[in-house]
Amino acid sequence: MPISTILMDLYRRNIQLYGTIMLKCRSFYLFIIFLVFLHIFIHPLPVLRRVRNAYTYKMKELDNDEMDLFFVSAYYYGNEYSFYENQVSLTFLAPRDAHWDRRKIIVIRSNGSNSVLEPMKVHRATPHNICKFVTITGTVTLKDDLMDLEILVNKNIAGIRYLPADNKQRDMVVCTPPIYNNARWQSILLIAHVYARFNGHLQLYLSNSKPAFFDLLEELKRHTGISVSSFPDFFGNSQLDEIEFGGITVASSDCLSKYKSSASFIAFLEWDEFLIPTRFSSFFDEFANFFESEIFVGLLEYKNSKGISKMVSRPLNIDSIWLNEPVERPYKLKTKKMAQNTSKIYEVDESIDLDSMTRGKFPGAEDLRSSDRQAIVRDIKK
Template sequence: MVDLKKMKWVFVITVSTIYFLTFFIVPTILEDGDQYLIMYDSFKNDLADTFFGDPVTNTDAYIVNTYYYPKSKSLGENALAMVLLMNRNTMRDITKYKMHLVATNGSGYSVDIVPKIVVESYSGCAYVNVVATTNSLPNLSKLEITTGETRMQIPFRHARKTAPAPVVICLSPQFISEQWQIFVAHAHISRHFGGHLHLYITSILDQYFDLIKEYEKQGYVTIDYWMRMKFERNLNSTEPNSNVEWRNQAGAHTDCLLQYKEAASFVTFFDLDDILIPRGFNTYFDEFSSFFFLNPEIVTLQYPKREMMLHNKPNMSDMNFQEIFGHSWFVNREDAGKIVARPSSLNSMWIHRSFNVPDKKLHLVKNNFLLHMQKPFDTDGQDSVPFGMSNYEMMDDLKLNISILEPIQKDFEKLMNSTVVQSISERLPTHSYYFVILFRCYYKKGYMSTCPNSEGCLIPQRSDMKCVHSDANYKSGPQMEPITYHYHENPRWSKDIGCYT
């Protein structure tokens, strides 16, 4: 008869081996183990629910935007999609929370609906990016959140019906932004290859803002507000801005996706300093279409990033695209990639992927990459980030065909002939000031933190450097159990707030 004590040890060792193989060893061997991590989290929550239940805690949520779709390819008819931040501590598995909505049409008829909730988050921050989707009524006129007798009306708007271009490039929110050289380069390159920039702004140097406004008038970019979140009530609640991942960058990507869901053929989710140049194709649309045609089962593409050397010019008129992009100095390393998707097939987005897209439906691009203009040398030739210097090498096999840059340079020169652009360019900053301050703080508070963000960075205010900042009327709903909701109305630009994240 086998010794009982020995049997117990065999059992423990067997279970432990399976556990570590499934959730730690296998994911590191595979090309992408994110789905295993999701399975692991789900397993932990289900196990805890079985033994301890799922107690509910009173928390707060911030509604970013709510979109209504009379017809949607993936969401169905009379669909709603809400982008919001929710506190993960509300309950053990926030996706099981039952949000109750009341939808009313133009005739006064109402229905109660419970949306499906999905999460796009990777860090340990208290607040997570959430998308709530459901179907409502034709001719929707009013939307409310309810908990029994308490109701709160939610503003909503129709998603875009048209897009300025077949490919919309959704860019991460800018804060205390001053790198106008990178914006100019990105705007002209994206226009040439059939893309349109959608740029979220929290704060930006006022002269630079004037330049972007002129580019918006010329059809290169759409500017959008990205708000700091405020609770007008519940001041003792967990502060949202310092407890959300990367300034809720995932929320901005999701918001952009939902705006263009039924309007654009493709959307990309890039940072401003991630620039894509097609290889072997004349347009973004053609390159993306080729990938999706050859891989019909996929939902998203992921382009890797490779850092490219960049020297900023002090004057806009000195910019030369053959000089900026026609060399072969790169870092011999690829970084975490960025996503391209058909918006009609995707409902939510994180920063580097969607966690609601299985690995087998994510295609990793091998024959092209994003030009990552992360650490430009300043206009005096000095390394702007001496504590994080990059090791550049000459890699001739990655060099672009310089002829494709000629028409982009001509488009830039044509815009520079505008007296309005010339006047604005004379007021643009000639040296970087905030960039190195933010990069240092971002490195410390971001990459070395369980909740990476830029809140708490020491930002010196200067009388000779003014910023335009997003602002709005902030609203808090009535106290609800377990979640009190907050939102904003009437977004606008302010010159009275300062240069803050």
């Protein structure tokens, strides 16, 4: 008897058993799939949880310390600021899981005779969820002059200490990360004099330092006009020990809020890096040439020796900053990548000492005009 005939006969006799096995297997697989979906529904994966919260705006139950909103700074733009008239710009730190960028924060402003409630426009500057704490910025435009400022959150009212925004016109402002006893005084000494030579303004943030370093900064404030602001010691607070890169985004956000009306251009660099104008005699002429020669340029992108991008822009083009670049690129404006052989970031290494600087031996000296190099050396000797 042929083998095919034997197989067909075997199939006919066991077809009912085969169908039963297939039906049970299908039911078994469907049951497994059902259990998987049930598990995801009850214990959603982190990504699925974030997606669900993004659509429903549901907040998970948090401990009290996870819902805290830590105030950093606030700047008020009065009537003398045409573009930002009566605007308040605030910077906060908040736990990432509290989703403060979705909550309603109300500003209570008073002009001495009455109080008015204004909603705050809140923006999250930290674009990731790696660190426990994220940087939050907020802006609100008031209808009248401001005397007292408070914020209302979850039926709780807290007074806010605000400062007047910088109103001195500046060609370029350089924002730097906070200093935690980790800056070499030689670097600060050099870059302060380089920026001062070309009408740049250096903004430093000091968390803690030795008395001698603080005295040096006081001298530089008198001779070069740098600004030094105190910075919260987040690493000394057990609740705030998971802030990304020591609070660089916090410092950059504060710097942008402070100078966004007074600075023609703003740069975000390390305190051991600096730029020099290579085509013109000042930062203003140098950057204005780039921005005006190509009308759709919104950012100038420089790269340091590690390949990390650093940005120069007009403050009007930036709403918020993360580390050293905008969270969102200027709308319909392009980024101009600067050639490293002609427009580069100079870095101050640990081999630079005072003797080298006074002899004109420092990074970028060979690219400076003789008169500029001699002027910088003369100012350092003072």
